Amino acid sequence: MAVSDEALLAGVAAGDTDATAAFVRRYQRRVYGLALSVVGDPGLAEDVAQDAFVRAWRHAGSYDPRRGKASTWLLTITRNAAIDVLRMRRDLPTEPALLVDQLVAGGDQADRVADSDRVRAALAELSRDHAVAVVLSAYFGLTAREISDRMAIPLGTAKSRIRTGLHRLRRMLEVTND
Amino acid sequence: MTEPYECDEVADLLAEVATGAATGPDRDRVARHLADCERCRRELDELSWVADEVLLAAPEHEPPARFESMVLERIAAEDRSPGRRPRRARLLLAAAAAVLIAAVSAGSVWWGTASDRELAAGYRDALDVADGRYFAAAPLNDDDDVQVGHVFLYDGSPSWLFVVLDPAPEPGTYDIVVTVNGAERSAGRCVVTGTGCAAGDTLAGKIADVDSVRLLGPDGTEVRADLSRPNR
Numbered sequence: 001m002a003v004s005d006e007a008l009l010a011g012v013a014a015g016d017t018d019a020t021a022a023f024v025r026r027y028q029r030r031v032y033g034l035a036l037s038v039v040g041d042p043g044l045a046e047d048v049a050q051d052a053f054v055r056a057w058r059h060a061g062s063y064d065p066r067r068g069k070a071s072t073w074l075l076t077i078t079r080n081a082a083i084d085v086l087r088m089r090r091d092l093p094t095e096p097a098l099l100v101d102q103l104v105a106g107g108d109q110a111d112r113v114a115d116s117d118r119v120r121a122a123l124a125e126l127s128r129d130h131a132v133a134v135v136l137s138a139y140f141g142l143t144a145r146e147i148s149d150r151m152a153i154p155l156g157t158a159k160s161r162i163r164t165g166l167h168r169l170r171r172m173l174e175v176t177n178d
Numbered sequence: 179m180t181e182p183y184e185c186d187e188v189a190d191l192l193a194e195v196a197t198g199a200a201t202g203p204d205r206d207r208v209a210r211h212l213a214d215c216e217r218c219r220r221e222l223d224e225l226s227w228v229a230d231e232v233l234l235a236a237p238e239h240e241p242p243a244r245f246e247s248m249v250l251e252r253i254a255a256e257d258r259s260p261g262r263r264p265r266r267a268r269l270l271l272a273a274a275a276a277v278l279i280a281a282v283s284a285g286s287v288w289w290g291t292a293s294d295r296e297l298a299a300g301y302r303d304a305l306d307v308a309d310g311r312y313f314a315a316a317p318l319n320d321d322d323d324v325q326v327g328h329v330f331l332y333d334g335s336p337s338w339l340f341v342v343l344d345p346a347p348e349p350g351t352y353d354i355v356v357t358v359n360g361a362e363r364s365a366g367r368c369v370v371t372g373t374g375c376a377a378g379d380t381l382a383g384k385i386a387d388v389d390s391v392r393l394l395g396p397d398g399t400e401v402r403a404d405l406s407r408p409n410r
Binding site for chain 1: 190234
C-alpha cells in the first residue's frame with residue numbers, strides 16, 4: 001500500500017531522508033510543471049522547483065492536513081517561489097490566455113490524476129474573461145490593479161472577475177467533491 | 179462588533195488574499211477585519227481552498243535528469259549549514275516543549291525514540307495528546323539578530339506557546355507580547371533566574387495566525403521571533 005502524503009510529510013519533518021526522497025519523487029513532475037507554467041523557462045523552472053522542495057522541507061513541520069491537501073500545500077509553495085522569480089522580470093513569460101488553454105487541455109500525460117481533471121473541467125466551464133482573471137491572480141500573483149492595467153478594464157471589473165470566477169469554481173468543485 | 183460596510187469593503191480583497199496576490203497593506207486591512215468577523219473568515223477559507231485547487235490544473239512535466247538528487251543535495255547542504263540546528267534536534271526541542279505542557283494536563287506523556295521513523299510516529303502521537311495539529315518553532319533573536327532563545331507553539335486544545343530565553347540579554351522580567359493577525363496581546367511574563375528564563379501561556383485562536391512573539395525586557399530590551407507563514 002502506498003504511504004499517504006501526510007505520513008510522508010511527517011517523515012520529511014522528522015528528517016527522514018527516505019521519506020524526503022519519496023516525497024520529491026512523488027511530486028517532482030507536478031512541481032516542475034507548475035513552475036514551468038509560471039516562469040516559462042526550463043532553467044528557471046528547475047531552480048524554482050528545487051527551491052519549492054527546499055522550502056517544503058524547511059516548513060514540513062507546520063503542514064496541517066486539516067487545512068488542505070499536501071499536494072495543494074506544496075503547489076502553493078511552488079507558486080509563491082515562482083512569483084518571487086517573476087517579480088524580477090518586467091513582463092509575464094507566458095500569455096495568460098494560452099496558459100488557460102493549456103490548463104484546460106491538460107496535456108497528454110497518461111498518469112494524470114483525477115483531481116486535476118476535475119479542476120480542468122471546472123475551468124473550462126468559466127467564461128474566458130473570468131478564467132484569465134483567475135489565472136492571472138492565482139498563477140501569476142497579479143493584483144486586481146495590475147490585471148486592470150494589463151487587460152485594459154476598469155479596476156472594479158477586474159476585482160469582480162477574480163471574485164466571481166473563484167465563486168463559480170467553488171460551486172462547481174463542491175458539486176464534484178460531493 | 180463588525181459593521182456591515184466593513185464586510186463590503188473587504189469583500190473584493192478576500193479573493194486577492196485567497197490567491198496570494200494581495201499587497202501587504204491590503205492583507206493587513208483584511209487581517210484586521212477578520213479578527214472580528216467570523217463570516218468573512220469562513221469566506222476566505224472557502225476562497226483559499228478554491229484558489230489552491232486551481233493550481234492542480236497545471237500540466238505535469240518531467241524535470242531534467244538528476245532533479246531529485248539535486249534537491250536532496252540542497253536539503254542536505256542546508257541541514258549541515260553553520261548555525262543551523264539539525265532537523266532532528268529542532269524537532270526534539272519542539273516535542274520536549276509539547277511534552278512539558280501536556281504532562282501537566284494529561285498526567286503522563288512519553289517521548290523517546292531510537293530512529294527518525296520512530297521520531298515521526300512519536301511526533302504524531304504527541305500531537306494526538308491534546309487534539310493537536312502541528313507544532314511551530316522559531317528562534318528568538320535580539321536587535322543584532324543573534325539568537326538568544328526559542329519560541330514553541332502548539333496548535334491543539336488548548337493551543338499554547340512556550341518561550342525559552344537563554345542567555346537573556348539583560349537580567350530582569352520580560353513581558354511576553356504575541357501579535358495575532360496584527361493585534362497584540364499579553365501572554366504573561368518570563369522572569370530571569372540565573373542566565374535565562376522559560377514561560378508558557380495558552381493561546382486563543384490558530385497558531386498559524388500568529389505573526390510574531392516579542393519579549394520586552396528592562397530598559398527597552400527587546401527580543402523577537404518572526405512566525406510569518408512561509409506559504410502566504
